[in-house]
Amino acid sequence: xxxxxxxxxxxxxxxxxxxxxxxxxxxxxxxxxxxxxxxxxxxxxxxxxxxxxxxxxxxxxxxxxxxxxxxxxxxxxxxxxxxxxxxxxxxxxxxxxxxxxxxxxxxxxxxxxxxxxxxxxxxxxxxxxxxxxxxxxxxxxxxxxxxxxxxxxxxxxxxxxxxxxxxxxxxxxxxxxxxxxxxxxxxxxxxxxxxxxxxxxxxxxxxxxxxxxxxxxxxxxxxxxxxxxxxxxxxxxxxxxxxxxxxxxxxxxxxxxxxxxxxxxxxxxxxxxxxxxxxxxxxxxxxxxxxxxxxxxxxxxxxxxxxxxxxxxxxxxxxxxxxxxxxxxxxxxxxxxxxxxxxxxxxxxxxxxxxxxxxxxxxxxxxxxxxxxxxxxxxxxxxxxxxxxxxxxxxxxxxxxxxxxxxxxxxxxxxxxxxxxxxxxxxxxxxxxxxxxxxxxxxxxxxxxxxxxxxxxxxxxxxxxxxxxxxxxxxxxxxxxxxxxxxxxxxxxxxxxxxxxxxxxxxxxxxxxxxxxxxxxxxxxxxxxxxxxxxxxxxxxxxxxxxxxxxxxxxxxxxxxxxxxxxxxxxxxxxxxxxxxxxxxxxxxxxxxxxxxxxxxxxxxxxxxxxxxxxxxxxxxxxxxx
Numbered sequence: 001x002x003x004x005x006x007x008x009x010x011x012x013x014x015x016x017x018x019x020x021x022x023x024x025x026x027x028x029x030x031x032x033x034x035x036x037x038x039x040x041x042x043x044x045x046x047x048x049x050x051x052x053x054x055x056x057x058x059x060x061x062x063x064x065x066x067x068x069x070x071x072x073x074x075x076x077x078x079x080x081x082x083x084x085x086x087x088x089x090x091x092x093x094x095x096x097x098x099x100x101x102x103x104x105x106x107x108x109x110x111x112x113x114x115x116x117x118x119x120x121x122x123x124x125x126x127x128x129x130x131x132x133x134x135x136x137x138x139x140x141x142x143x144x145x146x147x148x149x150x151x152x153x154x155x156x157x158x159x160x161x162x163x164x165x166x167x168x169x170x171x172x173x174x175x176x177x178x179x180x181x182x183x184x185x186x187x188x189x190x191x192x193x194x195x196x197x198x199x200x201x202x203x204x205x206x207x208x209x210x211x212x213x214x215x216x217x218x219x220x221x222x223x224x225x226x227x228x229x230x231x232x233x234x235x236x237x238x239x240x241x242x243x244x245x246x247x248x249x250x251x252x253x254x255x256x257x258x259x260x261x262x263x264x265x266x267x268x269x270x271x272x273x274x275x276x277x278x279x280x281x282x283x284x285x286x287x288x289x290x291x292x293x294x295x296x297x298x299x300x301x302x303x304x305x306x307x308x309x310x311x312x313x314x315x316x317x318x319x320x321x322x323x324x325x326x327x328x329x330x331x332x333x334x335x336x337x338x339x340x341x342x343x344x345x346x347x348x349x350x351x352x353x354x355x356x357x358x359x360x361x362x363x364x365x366x367x368x369x370x371x372x373x374x375x376x377x378x379x380x381x382x383x384x385x386x387x388x389x390x391x392x393x394x395x396x397x398x399x400x401x402x403x404x405x406x407x408x409x410x411x412x413x414x415x416x417x418x419x420x421x422x423x424x425x426x427x428x429x430x431x432x433x434x435x436x437x438x439x440x441x442x443x444x445x446x447x448x449x450x451x452x453x454x455x456x457x458x459x460x461x462x463x464x465x466x467x468x469x470x471x472x473x474x475x476x477x478x479x480x481x482x483x484x485x486x487x488x489x490x491x492x493x494x495x496x497x498x499x500x501x502x503x504x505x506x507x508x509x510x511x512x513x514x515x516x517x518x519x520x521x522x523x524x525x526x527x528x529x530x531x532x533x534x535x536x537x538x539x540x541x542x543x544x545x546x547x548x549x550x551x552x553x554x555x556x557x558x559x560x561x562x563x564x565x566x567x568x569x570x571x572x573x574x575x576x577x578x579x580x581x582x583x584x585x586x587x588x589x590x591x592x593x594x595x596x597x598x599x600x601x602x603x604x605x606x607x608x609x610x611x612x613x614x615x616x617x618x619x620x621x622x623x624x625x626x
Contacts, residue, residue: 003154025180028128029064029191030198031121032075032169034309036062037202039079039167043139046080061205061231064195066186071173073129073185078166081138087147087157091122091134126151128182129171135160136167192232201237201308201331208232237308239280239331243270255284258303260327263287266379269328269364271357279332279353283361286325289382293325300324302357305331317347318354322390322398323361325383330357358401365405369418377416380407388471396474403475408468409441411450411460419478427457431492432484435461437469437548439608448535448606449486455533456493460486466552473544486531489542489568497530504528504573511585512571518596519569529570536577537599539607540568547607569600594620 040060047055063076082090125132130150137144144162149155162168173182184190188210195206210230216222238246238254251268255261265284272280283302292298300321301314308331319326335349369376380387387406391399407416412425422433434453438444444462453460463469472483484492505512505528512526519526524542532538541547543566550565571578577599584592598620601611611617 001156001158003156005154006152025127026185026194027198028124029075029185029194030309031124033062033064033195033199033202033206035122036075036077036079036167037204039077039081040204042080046139057204061207062202063207064191065209066188066191068183068186071183071186072170073173074168074170076166076168078164081141081165081167082134082136082145083138083141084145084157084159086138087134087136087145091147091149091155125169125171128173128185130174131172133170133172134167135162135170137162137165139165195232198310200233200310201235201305202233203235203308205231205235206233237280237305237331239270239272239282239329243272246270251282251284254282255327258329260284261286261288261290265327266375267364267368269360271360273356277332277334277349277352279330279334281328281330281353281357283326283328283357285361285365285379285383286327287378287382289325298324302326303329304335305329306335307331307333311335315350317350318357320354320358320390320398321393322387322402323358325386326361362401362405369405377407380416385465385467388465388467391471392467392474399475403478406471408435408461408463411436411445411454411462413459417461422459422461423479423481425459426481430456430458431481433461433478433481434458434484434486434491435463435469435472436486437463437546440464443608446606447486448532448538449540451533451535452531453486453491463548466548469546469548470552485541485546487538487540487547489540491531501528501530508573508582511582514585514589514592515569515571515581515596518593519600522567522600523569524566526569526571529572532570532572532575535606536572536575537603538570539603540570542566542568547609551609569603571599594623598624 040062043053043060044055047053060078063074065074065076066072067074132149134147135144136147144160145157146160147155147157173185174180176182188208191208195208199206207229209227210232211225211227213223214226216224238250248268251270252264255265255268261284264287266287267285269281269283269285271283281302290298299314299316300319301312301316302318303310304312304315304318315330318330330353332349332353365376365379368379384407387402390402391406403419407418409415410417410422419433426433436444436447436450438447441462441464444450444460444464450460463472469485475483477483508528512528515526516523523539529538529540531540539547545553545563545565547565547567550563553563571581577595581592581595581599584595598617601617601620604611
């Protein structure tokens with residue numbers, strides 16, 4: 001029997017496809033199962049238009065058989081089969097697809113989409129096999145044909161016998177090497193694992209002979225091993241079922257089956273879209289943050305399916321970074337794939353799906369906040385930080401999308417509130433949204449800078465995470481209300497006592513100038529405070545860098561620029577300590593220096609900033625005591 005050469009491409013092209021197009025060898029089984037599903041789809045379609053054909057679902061399946069002794073793996077289908085001419089055209093010409101031709105010639109109905117479009121998937125068999133044998137009998141033919149090839153050198157075709165219509169592909173596996181154990185593809189567990197991973201939702205049964213332990217008749221605690229045929233795929237994916245048929249338990253079971261997380265999902269989102277771009281999606285908002293969420297090992301992304309076949313395990317392009325905690329999958333028949341069916345050829349469809357998913361996640365989170373505040377707060381405690389990063393990242397490109405999802409602890413409500421709730425509660429005379437930063441709510445409540453704002457009856461939002469103030473600086477305002485730190489040099493209501501403050505500042509100018517000189521390089525100014533009641537001093541800031549930002553930047557390992565806030569020491573002239581300062585200025589400049597340094601270090605400690613010389617500070621305290 002003469003060997004025929006491949007008509008189109010050379011040995012080099014076939015080697016390129018085998019070695020370069022597919023990133024994982026196990027993909028071969030996905031491709032062969034997809035081709036088998038296509039063959040059954042073709043019979044189904046013909047039955048729709050040919051009254052002489054009937055399509056009984058029970059008679060159509062795909063069978064996977066492994067023979068460990070002969071080291072062969074066989075994939076059998078009861079599909080439409082191939083004639084000699086079709087074997088020549090579909091398998092003899094690399095990258096010519098019978099499925100694509102069938103799809104182009106026929107208008108497919110009932111959601112049956114032919115998966116294989118490129119004719120390359122079949123050749124992935126040569127990644128794991130030295131010899132590939134195809135025996136096929138076409139619908140309406142009494143004769144079967146055998147196609148066989150050892151790779152790029154060519155192939156043979158001859159007539160043969162086959163009792164039933166369909167195709168049987170047998171792979172003679174390669175010998176094991178140090179790097180590859182091809183015997184894995186003969187193992188029952190490995191085959192089931194690959195099928196569940198890539199082909200679980202092929203619409204026809206995928207059957208295997210499975211070894212099972214059964215009790216031995218009349219014997220206790222003794223078992224015999226039997227082989228029984230089992231269907232190993234789920235067939236009908238949950239996302240193609242009507243939402244009304246599904247329960248919360250169904251969605252939770254799917255979450256566990258797909259190993260999306262070890263927790264229970266806080267919320268599921270089921271999306272079905274028909275139109276110019278068709279897709280289904282099931283998304284989950286986890287209850288808890290994954291242990292590796294903020295590590296470089298964490299991979300964001302959704303599972304991406306094309307007509308029920310897994311294409312990508314983690315498609316990062318489907319989720320923006322600020323929603324990277326979302327788990328789930330997307331299935332679409334309209335994706336343009338490249339020839340390996342592993343990557344997207346055009347990203348226009350993917351971008352549209354991603355945009356829709358982003359908007360849906362946002363709207364569902366807003367709905368959760370409105371309908372179940374307790375559950376939303378549970379979500380926010382786990383992933384609120386990521387939303388804040390989303391506001392800050394990409395130069396604030398996503399701030400409009402995320403601002404209504406943010407929440408902060410309120411000085412008045414003593415609980416988390418939104419910006420919208422804050423603004424709704426503002427007195428008419430309040431110009432700004434006030435916030436204070438610190439390590440904890442308890443620490444912030446003790447800050448001297450909060451006194452005057454609270455006395456005015458204004459609410460303060462507590463920022464306790466390192467990202468908070470950076471995000472707010474990017475947000476700048478909400479509903480035309482600017483954000484203002486309680487430590488800001490200008491609180492927005494100093495105009496009320498502007499003349500009085502100027503008079504007090506002028507009266508004590510020489511004292512403050514002397515104190516500023518003592519603290520040279522540490523503060524930019526010393527002045528009268530209108531925000532203090534019970535405390536002698538506090539620090540205010542001028543410029544874009546706040547004290548909290550300084551602490552964060554100083555803690556970073558690559559902070560080479562030594563960025564610091566422009567600090568102002570504010571003095572409460574109604575406090576007893578101020579009288580001691582005035583007396584020292586008049587009578588004892590050394591004592592003034594001692595008092596000034598002590599008060600500055602006190603202000604640093606209140607802010608949680610380190611003291612430059614702790615030994616000097618303790619010595620100064622001893623001097624006061626003596």
